[in-house]
Amino acid sequence: MSVTTEFSRNVEDGHCVLRFSGNLTILRVRKLSEQLNEIEADRITVDLSEVERMDTVGAWLVHKLERDRGATIVGANREQQLLIDHVTAADQPVKLKRDYVPPFTRVVSQLGAWTLTFLGTLKGMLGFFGAMLMAFGQIFRHPRRLRINAVLTQFEVVGVHALFIVGLMSFLVGIVIAQQGAVQLRQFGAEVFTVNLIGRSAVKELGVLMTAIMVAGRSGSAFAAQLGSMKLNEEIDAMRTIGVSPMEALVAPRVLSTVLLMPLLGFFAAMMAVLGGGIFCWLSLDIPPVTFVQRIREVVPMTDLYQALIKAPVFGMIIAMAGCYQGFQVEGNAEEVGLRTTTAVVQGIFMVIVLDAFFAVFFTEIGWL
Amino acid sequence: MRSDDKSPVVQVTGLRNCFGEQIVHDGLDLEVRRGEIFGVVGGSGTGKSVLMRSIIGLQMPDEGEIKVFGEPMIGRDKEEAKHVRRRWGVLFQGAALFSTLTVAENIQVPIKEYYPGIGQVLLDEIAAYKISMAGLAVDAGAKFPSELSGGMKKRAGIARALSLDPELLFLDEPTSGLDPIGAAAFDQLILELRDALGLTVFLITHDLDTLYAICDRIAVLADRKVVAVGTIEELLALDHQWIQDYFKGPRGRTAARRETEGADA
Numbered sequence: 001m002s003v004t005t006e007f008s009r010n011v012e013d014g015h016c017v018l019r020f021s022g023n024l025t026i027l028r029v030r031k032l033s034e035q036l037n038e039i040e041a042d043r044i045t046v047d048l049s050e051v052e053r054m055d056t057v058g059a060w061l062v063h064k065l066e067r068d069r070g071a072t073i074v075g076a077n078r079e080q081q082l083l084i085d086h087v088t089a090a091d092q093p094v095k096l097k098r099d100y101v102p103p104f105t106r107v108v109s110q111l112g113a114w115t116l117t118f119l120g121t122l123k124g125m126l127g128f129f130g131a132m133l134m135a136f137g138q139i140f141r142h143p144r145r146l147r148i149n150a151v152l153t154q155f156e157v158v159g160v161h162a163l164f165i166v167g168l169m170s171f172l173v174g175i176v177i178a179q180q181g182a183v184q185l186r187q188f189g190a191e192v193f194t195v196n197l198i199g200r201s202a203v204k205e206l207g208v209l210m211t212a213i214m215v216a217g218r219s220g221s222a223f224a225a226q227l228g229s230m231k232l233n234e235e236i237d238a239m240r241t242i243g244v245s246p247m248e249a250l251v252a253p254r255v256l257s258t259v260l261l262m263p264l265l266g267f268f269a270a271m272m273a274v275l276g277g278g279i280f281c282w283l284s285l286d287i288p289p290v291t292f293v294q295r296i297r298e299v300v301p302m303t304d305l306y307q308a309l310i311k312a313p314v315f316g317m318i319i320a321m322a323g324c325y326q327g328f329q330v331e332g333n334a335e336e337v338g339l340r341t342t343t344a345v346v347q348g349i350f351m352v353i354v355l356d357a358f359f360a361v362f363f364t365e366i367g368w369l
Numbered sequence: 370m371r372s373d374d375k376s377p378v379v380q381v382t383g384l385r386n387c388f389g390e391q392i393v394h395d396g397l398d399l400e401v402r403r404g405e406i407f408g409v410v411g412g413s414g415t416g417k418s419v420l421m422r423s424i425i426g427l428q429m430p431d432e433g434e435i436k437v438f439g440e441p442m443i444g445r446d447k448e449e450a451k452h453v454r455r456r457w458g459v460l461f462q463g464a465a466l467f468s469t470l471t472v473a474e475n476i477q478v479p480i481k482e483y484y485p486g487i488g489q490v491l492l493d494e495i496a497a498y499k500i501s502m503a504g505l506a507v508d509a510g511a512k513f514p515s516e517l518s519g520g521m522k523k524r525a526g527i528a529r530a531l532s533l534d535p536e537l538l539f540l541d542e543p544t545s546g547l548d549p550i551g552a553a554a555f556d557q558l559i560l561e562l563r564d565a566l567g568l569t570v571f572l573i574t575h576d577l578d579t580l581y582a583i584c585d586r587i588a589v590l591a592d593r594k595v596v597a598v599g600t601i602e603e604l605l606a607l608d609h610q611w612i613q614d615y616f617k618g619p620r621g622r623t624a625a626r627r628e629t630e631g632a633d634a
Contacts, residue, residue, distance in 0.1 A: 026487075029484075060498060092497070094473075094508075096473040332515070
């Protein structure tokens with residue numbers, strides 16, 4: 001079996017006979033189509049009698065010679081003729097490229113689309129918040145409607161399973177703050193204030209904020225993905241048809257467990273960060289644990305802890321809501337689940353940080369310095 | 370087209386596939402001849418898709434030998450097996466089109482992979498006639514898979530499977546999820562392509578109409594192996610409970626009646 005296609009030509013007063021031999025297939029087509037373009041002749045005859053094997057690409061080349069150059073085809077056997085006929089029949093003006101949109105128009109339309117999406121999300125979230133409050137109202141009036149098992153399951157998934165990673169992360173962050181703080185404060189001979197730095201930043205801000213980011217990544221995304229695939233699978237429609245409110249059955253347990261667990265996780269994270277910082281102070285700055293704990297109690301006011309415990313449930317609600325809302329927005333295909341999950345996490349973290357800034361200003365104003 | 374060659378295109382001997390404790394195939398033998406449309410049927414969970422995945426090398430069998438075009442496929446080096454892979458095309462159940470590419474670009478992916486030197490003009494021409502051949506609308510080439518209906522997706526999948534002019538075509542439930550009109554048209558397309566391009570077709574299906582309309586031979590998977598191979602008439606003559614239930618159940622009878630009426634008309 002020869003893999004090459006050879007073709008010989010003899011040109012006589014504008015009449016060219018192309019005699020192909022061997023395989024007329026996609027393998028040889030690139031060179032061939034270049035060579036064929038170079039041929040200048042008024043009349044072309046294509047002789048296929050010595051072709052061993054031809055595929056549709058070969059047939060397409062022959063068809064093009066026939067269509068564009070008016071070539072006559074001779075020597076094709078039955079199968080080859082069938083193939084050429086088939087390709088000829090398939091030669092239709094087919095649109096292959098998307099319509100061209102000028103960059104300016106594209107940017108403007110994208111900007112418009114984003115604005116609409118943003119406003120839509122804002123409105124949707126507000127509506128979702130209302131629907132959620134109503135669901136909680138229903139549950140409050142009919143406590144039996146609370147899916148206690150679902151809430152407990154979410155407790156485990158959102159809280160217990162997160163303990164290790166949240167604890168480890170906070171512990172390490174505590175060490176890093178202590179170490180970096182000590183290096184800077186040493187320049188002023190104020191190493192001892194490392195304790196203040198650790199205690200106040202961990203309890204007031206970092207514990208809750210880092211936990212919120214971790215919970216958004218772990219649970220907010222999980223909520224969006226779970227509800228999104230349920231939506232795709234028409235499970236949520238099925239629920240509504242049966243008469244079960246998805247708000248009560250799916251959203252309420254998730255929001256409730258996140259709201260209740262965020263303060264616990266946040267407190268745990270703060271304590272782990274203090275522990276990490278304390279160990280660093282002990283080993284590296286020679287501050288014994290007893291002194292460290294005593295100093296922490298002196299420098300960290302209770303209001304720091306109150307702040308953290310007030311912020312945590314709010315953050316939890318925002319994260320859970322963003323996750324559930326985005327999950328419910330899934331439509332169409334599986335790709336959407338991924339997109340919505342990403343959006344849920346980004347939105348959750350963004351809103352948490354914006355709100356944290358407001359909280360900081362507010363607490364300072366009321367004198368919780 | 371090497372239609373004079375009578376050696377089997379696909380040859381499976383002693384295939385054994387297990388997933389943990391569960392044995393899917395045990396001592397499965399199968400032969401697909403050149404130029405035929407070979408149907409594979411079997412109840413749910415009898416390993417039809419696993420069989421196809423084993424043949425095309427997506428599933429490593431525990432035991433057995435698989436030859437495609439007479440060349441052993443198991444334990445082959447990836448690069449070495451490439452020239453065999455080039456000679457087959459696969460249509461997956463959900464068409465498996467690349468969702469970030471347009472239909473035309475989907476069709477060009479295999480060509481670009483195997484023949485990187487081919488210029489864009491020729492690539493576009495090839496994509497255009499493949500699109501027409503697969504019976505897609507003329508504006509389908511510029512569309513993304515998400516903009517296509519189920520039937521159109523399958524046609525685009527076939528266009529991609531045909532992009533390298535394969536000799537062997539694997540189809541996994543090509544008519545599932547299509548309405549009866551679309552399914553019949555798809556059967557017709559497979560038949561036409563087989564005749565025009567000299568294809569051998571390996572077809573997994575549940576569709577009794579497809580079996581009656583286009584399959585030359587049918588293999589029945591049950592009890593972890595191929596229990597019978599033959600034309601529908603040959604299978605009907607066998608005394609096997611599942612085969613009798615399958616072809617002589619209410620749906621099987623309807624499909625058979627439709628087929629004979631179609632032949633009379």
